[in-house]
Amino acid sequence: MSINEIFTDGVAVSGAHQESHSYSERARRNLWLQMSRMGAYSEQHEIPIIVRGEGTHVYDVNGKKYFDGISGLFTNALGHGRPEFAKAATESMNNMTFFPIWTYAHPTAIELAEKVASLAPGDLNRVFFTTGGAEANESAWKLARQYHRLRGDTDRYKVISRDIAYHGTTLGALTITSLECYRQPYEPLVPGAIKVPAVNFYRAETHAEDFEAYGLWSAQQIEEALLREGPETVAAVFLEPVQNAGGCFTPPPGYWQQVRAICDRYGVILVSDEVICAFGRLGTWFGGQKYDYVPDIITCAKGITAGYAPLGAMIVSDRLAEPFLEGDVSFQHGFTWAGHPLSASIALTSIGIIERENILGNVMANEEYFRQSLNALKDLPIVGDVRGTGYFWGVELVKNQETKETWEGEDAERLLRGFVSPEMFRRGLICRSDDRGDPVVQLAPPLISTREDIDFMVGTLREVFTEAVKRHL
Numbered sequence: 001m002s003i004n005e006i007f008t009d010g011v012a013v014s015g016a017h018q019e020s021h022s023y024s025e026r027a028r029r030n031l032w033l034q035m036s037r038m039g040a041y042s043e044q045h046e047i048p049i050i051v052r053g054e055g056t057h058v059y060d061v062n063g064k065k066y067f068d069g070i071s072g073l074f075t076n077a078l079g080h081g082r083p084e085f086a087k088a089a090t091e092s093m094n095n096m097t098f099f100p101i102w103t104y105a106h107p108t109a110i111e112l113a114e115k116v117a118s119l120a121p122g123d124l125n126r127v128f129f130t131t132g133g134a135e136a137n138e139s140a141w142k143l144a145r146q147y148h149r150l151r152g153d154t155d156r157y158k159v160i161s162r163d164i165a166y167h168g169t170t171l172g173a174l175t176i177t178s179l180e181c182y183r184q185p186y187e188p189l190v191p192g193a194i195k196v197p198a199v200n201f202y203r204a205e206t207h208a209e210d211f212e213a214y215g216l217w218s219a220q221q222i223e224e225a226l227l228r229e230g231p232e233t234v235a236a237v238f239l240e241p242v243q244n245a246g247g248c249f250t251p252p253p254g255y256w257q258q259v260r261a262i263c264d265r266y267g268v269i270l271v272s273d274e275v276i277c278a279f280g281r282l283g284t285w286f287g288g289q290k291y292d293y294v295p296d297i298i299t300c301a302k303g304i305t306a307g308y309a310p311l312g313a314m315i316v317s318d319r320l321a322e323p324f325l326e327g328d329v330s331f332q333h334g335f336t337w338a339g340h341p342l343s344a345s346i347a348l349t350s351i352g353i354i355e356r357e358n359i360l361g362n363v364m365a366n367e368e369y370f371r372q373s374l375n376a377l378k379d380l381p382i383v384g385d386v387r388g389t390g391y392f393w394g395v396e397l398v399k400n401q402e403t404k405e406t407w408e409g410e411d412a413e414r415l416l417r418g419f420v421s422p423e424m425f426r427r428g429l430i431c432r433s434d435d436r437g438d439p440v441v442q443l444a445p446p447l448i449s450t451r452e453d454i455d456f457m458v459g460t461l462r463e464v465f466t467e468a469v470k471r472h473l
């Protein structure tokens with residue numbers, strides 16, 4: 001039986017359960033899931049099989065409907081099944097299969113580069129395409145190293161990033177990533193990774209009463225790391241506008257301006273990793289427009305195509321591009337599929353929809369409502385902190401609101417993997433329970449989501465947390 005036969009207007013018909021089981025079994029045999037404990041799946045714990053999407057919802061193989069509260073993986077910004085994308089894809093495929101942007105160029109990549117440059121802050125006008133976020137970060141670190149070398153600054157190779165941060169899993173990006181669970185099996189990594197504290201105000205040990213002073217302290221940690229290492233050895237600093245891993249750490253006022261000034265003072269390249277944050281997640285095109293800064297490089301991916309095709313990019317300032325435009329110099333770096341005409345046309349379609357339908361306006365109009373709705377959950381003793389912005393929120397769970405005691409080890413495992421995640425899913429909400437730092441539940445819904453959708457998400461969190469309090473506190 002095919003998927004189409006199983007569904008009639010999203011309602012499962014007989015045979016679906018059997019189909020679910022067989023998919024799960026086949027997946028267990030041949031499909032290597034990404035970042036997943038394969039051993040956790042068994043005859044009793046089937047792999048969830050998602051077969052179809054419609055707007056802000058997806059359906060599993062049994063016909064059950066879920067709200068896509070994490071937008072796939074921070075990707076599906078405009079919802080599923082929009083016909084504009086199918087049309088753009090068909091036109092692109094009918095026009096040309098593929099042609100590389102190595103030596104040659106094609107109009108769709110040119111048009112997208114122009115469009116992205118026009119939306120990016122400051123003089124970030126050069127767009128280097130990749131196929132995803134890790135590749136964009138790899139590209140940025142390599143570009144930073146070569147840029148310095150071209151200017152005679154030959155000792156600069158190190159990279160600074162924040163604790164708990166995730167920047168991708170290829171060896172270079174993994175080196176910039178700080179999460180031990182991802183790094184440890186693959187060590188030794190690329191030499192030169194320097195870590196500074198994450199901007200986690202909820203757990204601040206200094207300036208705990210003053211967000212702004214804490215931000216200045218956090219920025220100073222970058223300067224101190226630079227001075228410790230020798231600024232002449234550091235190529236770049238990588239930071240997300242709002243750090244995802246650890247649960248939506250927002251920057252204090254003045255933080256980005258301080259970091260910008262420090263990077264300028266020591267000639268270090270400032271990379272804004274916006275793989276999640278760009279293209280509307282924060283209610284702006286880029287983080288710089290939300291927090292008033294201009295980095296030297298923006299890396300992006302995910303939302304650039306609203307999830308309809310794979311694409312990433314590194315957006316580079318004119319200043320950094322300059323030494324590469326002379327003589328026989330070249331950035332010896334590329335990926336076959338980078339700037340694929342299909343992905344580029346999908347990205348143009350997505351940007352067009354965001355503009356036409358004022359999607360950024362929708363996010364901004366609901367940001368405060370989202371914040372207030374989540375903040376109301378603090379009447380539950382398990383909710384410690386609510387943080388985020390735009391359509392990008394994290395709720396940190398604690399054992400004790402007063403002492404902020406966290407869930408650790410087996411307790412955290414039992415709470416998050418054993419209860420919260422499966423309960424959300426059972427109640428029709430796909431969100432993310434993240435235990436890479438202190439336990440957080442994350443919401444990052446499609447940017448087209450309404451207040452009704454926010455009510456559903458927050459209402460489901462309330463039901464599940466209420467139950468968690470009864471069972472686990």
Ligand SMILES: Cc1ncc(COP(=O)(O)O)c(C=O)c1O
Pocket residue numbers: 131132133134135137166167168169240244273274275276301302
């Ligand atoms: C901030 C950030 N940077 C980089 C990446 C890596 O992107 P990709 O999975 O496309 O390689 C991610 C992925 O989630 C991310 O969140």
